[in-house]
Amino acid sequence: MAEDTTNTQTEDKKLDNSSQFLSFSLGDEEYGIDILRVQEIRSWEPVSRIPNVPKYEKGVVNLRGAIVPIIDLRERFGLGHAEYNPLTVVVILQAKVEATNRTMGVVVDAVSDVVDVELSRIQNAPNFGAKVSTEFINGLVSVNERMVMLLDVAKLLQLEKLHEDHQDQYH
Amino acid sequence: MSIDMAQFHQVFFEESFEGLDAMESGLLNLDMGDVDDEVINTIFRAAHSIKGGSGTFGFTAVSDFTHVMETLLDEMRDGRRQVTQAAVNVLLGSVDCLREMLTAIQDDSDIDVETVSEHQQALEKELAQGGGALAQPVEVAAEVVEESVDPGASPGWEIAFSPHLGMLRTGNDPVRIFRELSELGDLEVTVDFRGMPSLNEIEPEDCHLSWKLILKGDVQESEINDIFDWVEDECDMAISPLRDENGDYIEAQAIDVEPVVEAVKQQPTPVAAKADAPTDVNKTTKPTVKSDSKSKDNKSSGSIRVDTSKIDTLINMVGELVITQSMLSLVGEHFEINKLDQLKNGLSQLERHTRELQESVMNIRMLPISFVFSRFPRLVHDLSTKLGKKIDLKLVGEQTEVDKTVVELLSDPLVHLVRNSLDHGIEMPAERLAAGKPENGTVILEAYHRGGNIVIEVVDDGKGLDKEKLRAKAIEKGLIEEDAILTDKQTYELIFMPGFSTAEQLTDVSGRGVGMDVVRRNIQTLGGNIEIISELGKGSTISIHLPLTLAILDGQSIAVGDERFIVPLGSIIESLNITDDQVNKVAGKGETFLLRDEYLPIVRMHEIFQVESAQRTNLMDGLVVVVEGQGVRCGLFVDDLLGQQQVVIKSLEANYRKVEGVSGATILGDGSVALILDIPGLVRLSNQ
Numbered sequence: 001m002a003e004d005t006t007n008t009q010t011e012d013k014k015l016d017n018s019s020q021f022l023s024f025s026l027g028d029e030e031y032g033i034d035i036l037r038v039q040e041i042r043s044w045e046p047v048s049r050i051p052n053v054p055k056y057e058k059g060v061v062n063l064r065g066a067i068v069p070i071i072d073l074r075e076r077f078g079l080g081h082a083e084y085n086p087l088t089v090v091v092i093l094q095a096k097v098e099a100t101n102r103t104m105g106v107v108v109d110a111v112s113d114v115v116d117v118e119l120s121r122i123q124n125a126p127n128f129g130a131k132v133s134t135e136f137i138n139g140l141v142s143v144n145e146r147m148v149m150l151l152d153v154a155k156l157l158q159l160e161k162l163h164e165d166h167q168d169q170y171h
Numbered sequence: 172m173s174i175d176m177a178q179f180h181q182v183f184f185e186e187s188f189e190g191l192d193a194m195e196s197g198l199l200n201l202d203m204g205d206v207d208d209e210v211i212n213t214i215f216r217a218a219h220s221i222k223g224g225s226g227t228f229g230f231t232a233v234s235d236f237t238h239v240m241e242t243l244l245d246e247m248r249d250g251r252r253q254v255t256q257a258a259v260n261v262l263l264g265s266v267d268c269l270r271e272m273l274t275a276i277q278d279d280s281d282i283d284v285e286t287v288s289e290h291q292q293a294l295e296k297e298l299a300q301g302g303g304a305l306a307q308p309v310e311v312a313a314e315v316v317e318e319s320v321d322p323g324a325s326p327g328w329e330i331a332f333s334p335h336l337g338m339l340r341t342g343n344d345p346v347r348i349f350r351e352l353s354e355l356g357d358l359e360v361t362v363d364f365r366g367m368p369s370l371n372e373i374e375p376e377d378c379h380l381s382w383k384l385i386l387k388g389d390v391q392e393s394e395i396n397d398i399f400d401w402v403e404d405e406c407d408m409a410i411s412p413l414r415d416e417n418g419d420y421i422e423a424q425a426i427d428v429e430p431v432v433e434a435v436k437q438q439p440t441p442v443a444a445k446a447d448a449p450t451d452v453n454k455t456t457k458p459t460v461k462s463d464s465k466s467k468d469n470k471s472s473g474s475i476r477v478d479t480s481k482i483d484t485l486i487n488m489v490g491e492l493v494i495t496q497s498m499l500s501l502v503g504e505h506f507e508i509n510k511l512d513q514l515k516n517g518l519s520q521l522e523r524h525t526r527e528l529q530e531s532v533m534n535i536r537m538l539p540i541s542f543v544f545s546r547f548p549r550l551v552h553d554l555s556t557k558l559g560k561k562i563d564l565k566l567v568g569e570q571t572e573v574d575k576t577v578v579e580l581l582s583d584p585l586v587h588l589v590r591n592s593l594d595h596g597i598e599m600p601a602e603r604l605a606a607g608k609p610e611n612g613t614v615i616l617e618a619y620h621r622g623g624n625i626v627i628e629v630v631d632d633g634k635g636l637d638k639e640k641l642r643a644k645a646i647e648k649g650l651i652e653e654d655a656i657l658t659d660k661q662t663y664e665l666i667f668m669p670g671f672s673t674a675e676q677l678t679d680v681s682g683r684g685v686g687m688d689v690v691r692r693n694i695q696t697l698g699g700n701i702e703i704i705s706e707l708g709k710g711s712t713i714s715i716h717l718p719l720t721l722a723i724l725d726g727q728s729i730a731v732g733d734e735r736f737i738v739p740l741g742s743i744i745e746s747l748n749i750t751d752d753q754v755n756k757v758a759g760k761g762e763t764f765l766l767r768d769e770y771l772p773i774v775r776m777h778e779i780f781q782v783e784s785a786q787r788t789n790l791m792d793g794l795v796v797v798v799e800g801q802g803v804r805c806g807l808f809v810d811d812l813l814g815q816q817q818v819v820i821k822s823l824e825a826n827y828r829k830v831e832g833v834s835g836a837t838i839l840g841d842g843s844v845a846l847i848l849d850i851p852g853l854v855r856l857s858n859q
Contacts, residue, residue: 048844049734050830051780052856060827060836062844067836069827103826 018118021141023148024091024108027079030148031108032115032141037093037153039103041111044088058107063092070105071156082109095154102157115143122150183224184277185474190217191270192545198259198266199548206247206254214262215244221269226397231354232282233272238397239294240265246298261293263549327356327388327413328395333363333381338405340376349384351398356388385413475575477535485531492524533723536576540618540627541569543582547589547616554593561600561610562593567617573625577717580697581627584690588629588713589614591686596633596711606708608632624699624741627715636705638662645671663703667691695851698739698834724820726837728813728845729796731776732784737818737837737847744797744804746812754790762790764806766797774857775808779832785810800850807853820847832856 021032047059047070056075060067070090074082082088090105122139138152197214201207218241225233240262246252268290275282330352334345352358361383368379386395395410499517502510544566555562573581597603597612604610615630638659645651645665657665665671669688694701699717718724718741726737753764754773762773773795777785787793787810795806818837823830823846834849 046843048836048846050827050833050846051782052831060823060844062838062842065821065838067821067823067826067838067844100825 017120018116021115021117021148021150022091022111023113023115023143024089024111026074026077026109027082029079030112030143030146031073032117032148032150033091033093033153034150035114037095039092039094042090042092042105043086044084044090044107061105063103063105066103068092068103068105070107072107074107074109093153093157095157097154097157104157106156113143115148117141117143117150125149180228180277181474183228184273187221187224187273188270190221191266191273193217195263195266195549196545198263199552201254201259208248211244211248211254215241215248218244223401226351230276231351232287233269233276236265236269236272236287236291239291239298240269243294243298258297261290261297265290265294328386328390328392329411329413330384330386330395331381331409332384332399332406333408334378334402334406336377336379338402339378341402341405343402343405345378345380345382348398348402349382352384352386352395355390355394355398356386359385359387361385387413475536475538481531481535485528485535488524488528488531492521492528495520495524529723533574536574537572538575538578539569540571540573540578540581540625541566542578543585544569544616544618546582546586550586550589551593551614554590558593559599560593560597560612562597562612562614565613565615567615568619571618571620571625573618573717577625577697580693581715581717584693584715585616585627585629587686587690589616592629592631592633592711592713596631596635598634606634621716624716624718627717629713630710632710635707635709635711636663636666636703637707641665660702663705666703667701724818724837724847725815726818726847727796727815728839729776729807729809730811730813731780731809732782732786734780734782734784735813735839735843735845736776736780737845738796738798738807739834739847739850740815742798742800742850744799746794746796749790749795749806751791764795766806769804771797771804771806772854772857773806773808774853777808777810779853779856798850800854803851803854805850805854805857807848818845818847 020035022035022038023030023032025031045061047061049059050057050069056072058070058072060069062068072081074080084107087110088107089109089111090107091111092103092105094101094103096102122141124139125137126140136151136155138150141148141150194214194217197210197217200210218237222234222237222241225231225237243252243258243262247254247258252258268286272282272287332345334343338345349358349360363381363383364379366379366381367373373379392410399406399408495517499514499521502514502517506514547566548564551562551564592614597614598606598608600610603612613630613632615628617628617630619626641662642651642657642665645668646653648671650665650668650671651657667687667690671687691701694715694717697717699715701713701715703711703713705711724737725740727740727743729736729738747766749764753766755763755765755770757763762775763770764773765771773790775788776782777788790808793808793810794812795808796812797804797806818839820835821837823833823836830846832849832852832855833846834852835847836844837847839845
C-alpha cells in the first residue's frame with residue numbers, strides 16, 4: 001500500500017518537481033520509465049508461449065508463483081526483432097490498471113541509467129499523425145543531449161486494449 | 172476516549188448481519204398457534220445486541236430503530252402480546268430495513284430515510300395496537316401514544332447522576348452519555364465536585380464527581396433510560412420531570428421533535444394498520460434484492476469464520492512439518508551415503524505432510540452449503556405469499572461443504588432456479604387439488620457429494636415442462652428449425668437458450684427469458700454443468716454439478732511439440748490411437764473420426780494453437796484424447812500423454828487477460844508455466 005501512495009504522488013506532477021526515470025535502449029532509441037513503476041530487473045528466461053496472440057506478447061513466466069506476461073517492446077514498437085542473449089534484460093513493471101495491480105515484464109535491449117528529470121523540462125510528444133504511434137509516450141526529455149522518450153506504464157500494461165487494436169491482423 | 176472505534180466496526184457489522192440472519196430464521200420458524208419462548212428469546216437477544224452495539228458506535232438511527240423492534244419483541248417475550256402473522260411480517264420487513272441501514276453505514280452511503288420511517292411507522296402501528304387479544308394495555312405503547320396526543324406534556328427532565336467510584340473502570344464514560352443526551356435535546360450539565368478528595372489522596376481511576384443534568388426538549392423518559400442502560404448498576408440516578416413555566420421555549424422546540432413522535436402522530440386507526448402491513452412487506456421486496464447484492468460484494472472480500480478444530484489440525488500439521496524439516500537439515504549437514512535411507516524416509520514424510528497441509532488448508536476454505544440454503548426459507552415464504560401458492564420447502568444436506576468461492580457464486584443462480592420452480596413449477600392450490608396432488612407443493616433443495624463433484628438439486632412436484640410447448644415456443648422464437656429433431660434432453664435444454672420464456676404472463680418474479688441462460692453461464696464459469704429432467708404433471712429436477720474447489724484441479728498433462736498443456740481430467744472420456752480408415756473428411760477440410768457409431772470432430776492442437784515445434788502432424792503418430800465440455804465432444808489430437816497430476820489453478824487474467832481456449836495456467840514441478848485447456852473454448856476456436 002505504501003508503494004501505491006508514492007506512485008500516486010509522483011504521478012501528480014504538481015507535488016514534486018523532479019522525478020527519477022530508469023532509461024533503457026531499444027536499438028538506437030532511448031526510453032525512460034518512471035522508476036517507481038519498476039519492480040525488478042531480470043535476465044531473459046524462456047517463456048511459455050500463449051497461443052493466438054500478437055507476436056510481441058512473448059508468453060508468460062512464473063514470477064514467484066504469479067503468472068506474469070512478457071512483452072517484447074522492440075516488436076511492440078515495430079523496431080524489428082533482436083536475438084535474445086544472456087544479456088537481454090526483462091524489466092518487471094507494475095501499475096494500477098482499473099483498480100487492480102498488474103505486473104508485466106518488458107524485454108529491452110539493455111538498461112542504461114537512472115536519470116533525475118525536472119518535470120518542467122519534459123516536453124509533450126510531438127504529433128506525427130498516423131505515421132508514428134505515440135500513444136505510449138508521455139513526453140520527451142533531453143538527458144546529456146540525448147533524447148529520452150518517457151513511457152506511460154499504465155497504458156503499456158493495458159493488454160486487452162492492445163489486443164483489440166491488433167486483432168484484425170490475427171483473425 | 173482515544174481508542175479508534177472504527178477498528179471494531181467490521182466486527183460489529185459482521186455480528187449484526189449474523190444477528191439479522193438469526194432474527195430472520197427465528198421469525199420464519201415462529202409457529203403462530205404455539206410460540207416457542209426460546210425462539211422469541213433468540214430473536215430478542217439478536218435485536219438487543221444490535222441495539223447495544225449500534226448505540227456504542229454512535230449509529231443512532233440504527234439503535235433508535237432497533238429500540239422500537241425490541242419493545243415489540245419484549246412484549247411478545249413477556250407474553251403481553253400475542254404473536255400474529257401481521258406482526259411477524261412487520262418484523263421481517265424491519266429486519267430487511269435494518270440490514271439495508273447497516274449496509275448503507277458500512278458503505279458510507281446515506282440511509283434511505285423514507286424507507287426507514289415507513290418501517291418504523293409500521294412497527295409503531297403494530298405496537299400501538301396493544302397486545303392483540305390480550306386485554307392488558309401495553310404500558311410502553313400507551314405512553315408513546317399519550318406523548319403524541321400531548322407533545323408538550325414534559326418540557327424536559329432533571330437528572331441527578333452520581334456514578335459509583337468504580338464506574339470509569341467498567342469502561343463507561345460519562346462524557347459519552349452526555350453527548351448522547353445532548354442529541355435528544357438541549358442539555359445543561361452542572362458538575363458537583365464536592366466529593367473530590369485532596370490531590371494526594373486521589374485515585375485517578377475513581378470517579379468522584381457527580382452531575383446534575385437538565386435536559387430540555389420533547390424527550391421521553393424511556394429514551395433517557397436507554398442511554399443510562401449500561402451504567403444502571405454503576406450509579407445512583409434519579410430522573411424527575413422538569414417543572415418549567417417557559418412555555419414559549421417548548422413550542423419552538425416542537426418543530427424538530429424526535430422522528431419517533433412524528434411517526435406516531437401520523438398514525439391512522441389500528442384497522443388500517445392491519446391492512447397496510449402486508450403491502451409494506453411487498454414494498455420491501457425490491458430493496459431487499461438490492462441490499463443483497465451489495466452485501467455479497469462485501470462478503471467476497473471479507474473474512475471467513477473457521478472452526479477452531481480446523482485451525483488446530485493445521486497447527487499440528489505445521490508442527491510436524493517443522494520437525495521433518497529439522498530432521499532433513501540434520502541429515503543434509505553431514506551427508507554420507509549410508510544415510511540415504513534416512514534421507515528417503517524424510518522426503519517421503521515431507522511429501523505426506525505437504526499433502527496433508529494442502530488438504531487442511533483447502534479445508535479451511537470449505538463452507539457448509541447452508542450459507543446459501545439459509546436464505547431460501549425466507550424467499551419461499553415471501554414469494555409463496557405473493558403468488559398465493561402453498562409451498563413447503565425442504566432442505567437436505569445443508570452440511571455439505573463447498574469451497575467459499577463456489578458458495579458465493581452459487582447463490583444467485585440458485586435463487587433464480589428456486590424462483591422459477593415456485594413461479595412456473597408449482598401450480599395454484601386449486602389446480603393441484605384438481606390434479607389429485609396434495610394442496611401444498613413441495614420444493615426440495617438438496618446437496619450431496621458425488622465423486623469429486625458436489626451436486627445440488629432443485630426438485631419440485633409441480634406441473635413439469637411441457638415438451639410440445641417448449642418446442643412450439645422455440646420454433647416461434649426462431650431458435651430451432653421447424654423440422655428439427657430433438658431428443659428429450661435437447662428439448663429441455665431449450666430453456667437455457669437466451670431469450671426463451673414459456674410463461675404466458677410476465678410477472679415480476681420471473682418470465683423475462685433472460686434468466687436461465689445466465690444461470691447456465693454462471694454455472695459454467697464455475698466449471699460445472701446444469702441438467703434438467705422433467706415429467707409432465709409430476710414435476711422437474713434441475714441438477715447442478717460443480718467441482719468441489721476452484722483452486723486445485725486433477726489434470727492430465729499432454730505434450731504438443733515441445734509445449735505442455737493441462738487437460739482437466741474430468742473432461743477426458745478416453746484416449747486412443749486411431750487408424751486412417753477411421754478418419755473422414757468433411758467438405759474436404761474438417762476431419763472427423765468414428766468412435767462407437769458417433770462421428771467426432773478432430774481438433775488438431777498444434778494447428779489451433781500454432782505450435783511451430785510440432786513434429787507429429789500425421790494423425791497416426793500421435794494420440795487422440797476424446798474430451799467433452801458443455802455437451803460437446805471432440806477429439807484433441809496431441810503428441811503424447813505425459814502424466815496425471817493435481818495442479819494449482821492460477822489466474823491468467825490477474826496480470827494478463829482471457830485467452831480463448833485457455834481457462835487458466837499452472838506452475839509445473841520444474842517452475843515453468845503450463846496452460847490449462849478450456850474444452851468448450853477450444854471447440855469454439857476450432858470452429859472459427
